[in-house]
Amino acid sequence: MPAKPSSAPVSAFERGVAAPWRSTRRVPGSLTVPRAHVETVVVDGQEHAVKLGVFLSNTKSRRGKLAADKLQQLAALGLDWAA
Structure with missing residues (x-):
């Protein structure tokens, strides 16, 4: 039975x-x-269009307000500014 x-x-x-x-x-x-x-x-079987350039720019400019776990996720992606 599929999940x-x-x-x-x-x-x-x-x-x-x-x-x-x-x-x-x-x-x-x-x-x-x-x-x-x-x-x-595709997340949970649904397609989502992500404005990746905007996401990265906005996230970088707001990095001082991000929780530590989110910064760790971004650093794991190779984003030096999140470390």
Whole structure:
């Protein structure tokens, strides 16, 4: 019996973190994307368009307000400014 998709809402941060992983797989070691770049990610069986360039720019500018666990997730993606 297949697992039911989660009905919990997916946060913008979760979608944004999922998007760089896709970019990293396509271009190893690269998380530099144009501000207008959009990635499509699938979370719990649903497609989401993530404005990756905007997400990275906004997250970087707000990094001082992010919780430590979120900064750790971003640092794990290879974002030096999150470390």
